[in-house]
Amino acid sequence: MPSLFDQSPFPEHSASLVFAGGSVDRRSEKRSEDCLDEALKHPAARAIVFAGGRTFVSFANGEADPLFPLGAIDEFLPVVSEAVLLGFEDDRPIIAMPSRFDLDASRLPDKIKAIDFRSLAIQGLLPQARMGEVAQGASLLAWHASHRYCSRCGHESMSADGGYKRYCPNCECEHFPRTDPVVIMLAIDGERCLLGRSHHWNEGMYSALAGFVEPGETFEAAVRREIGEEAGINIGKVQYQANQPWPFPHTLMIGCFAEAISSDIVIDEKELDDCRWFKRDEILLSLENPKDAGFFVPPKMAIAHHLIEYWAKYKG
Numbered sequence: 001m002p003s004l005f006d007q008s009p010f011p012e013h014s015a016s017l018v019f020a021g022g023s024v025d026r027r028s029e030k031r032s033e034d035c036l037d038e039a040l041k042h043p044a045a046r047a048i049v050f051a052g053g054r055t056f057v058s059f060a061n062g063e064a065d066p067l068f069p070l071g072a073i074d075e076f077l078p079v080v081s082e083a084v085l086l087g088f089e090d091d092r093p094i095i096a097m098p099s100r101f102d103l104d105a106s107r108l109p110d111k112i113k114a115i116d117f118r119s120l121a122i123q124g125l126l127p128q129a130r131m132g133e134v135a136q137g138a139s140l141l142a143w144h145a146s147h148r149y150c151s152r153c154g155h156e157s158m159s160a161d162g163g164y165k166r167y168c169p170n171c172e173c174e175h176f177p178r179t180d181p182v183v184i185m186l187a188i189d190g191e192r193c194l195l196g197r198s199h200h201w202n203e204g205m206y207s208a209l210a211g212f213v214e215p216g217e218t219f220e221a222a223v224r225r226e227i228g229e230e231a232g233i234n235i236g237k238v239q240y241q242a243n244q245p246w247p248f249p250h251t252l253m254i255g256c257f258a259e260a261i262s263s264d265i266v267i268d269e270k271e272l273d274d275c276r277w278f279k280r281d282e283i284l285l286s287l288e289n290p291k292d293a294g295f296f297v298p299p300k301m302a303i304a305h306h307l308i309e310y311w312a313k314y315k316g
């Protein structure tokens, strides 16, 4: 008898994507009021420290590591009062915290660099699991930084439950971290796929179209609406492929393939600088040799790259 899961890959496609590999045990059901205080007292606790979109990374013994013992982070000027508890790794608490470091690299100790998340991902400097923890910490800290006041009464709110909620002492309202869903989709017309480029992108770069899911909208409806609005293409079937946490600052990219049922492109010139159908052979050439192809697609770290490469190499 066929199983409901016969068509489901395992591990799923998402598992191989950068920022998707967080492996800490979040123990979300056990977060208590004092879980962060307890974690900060734990002798084996490790911290990931953030500063202005960057993470401190040590390069001791030839390995890049963003985890530091709590006794070794004073030079980064950490703001311990704004720390969050990401979870546990072998019973060792993993904590994230912002810092007041002004990113003057000359003041960093030897073998330590402050590296932005995008460079970490593009260069593949950290193992998959660490990139997941960086994404988790960066998104959570960004949410706290921009939600200091209660959206119901305007009173200053307080971090609670290890950083997984904010509580307003004035009106007792609870606020929870946000994740913004964005659909990113490759429209397919037989042996062609639809790629576009934004006005501000590097010359020659093309990618899958994308847009925010709106309230009350399904992923599939958002895929059809965005492709219709930006490129004037009508879409039939939509197939989910993979998703990727994207810590800029707290987006969840939902990757889909979309079956085109019309082919004449009408570009939304406000949104896009260009939008075209690309043949499978052109995509394969660009993946191998972008100079010869005359265009390039996003780097491997991006879910757009996964969608484009998966389709181009798909044999059925």
Ligand SMILES: [Zn+2]
Binding pocket: 150, 151, 152, 153, 154, 155, 168, 169, 170, 171, 172, 173
């Ligand atoms: Zn309030």
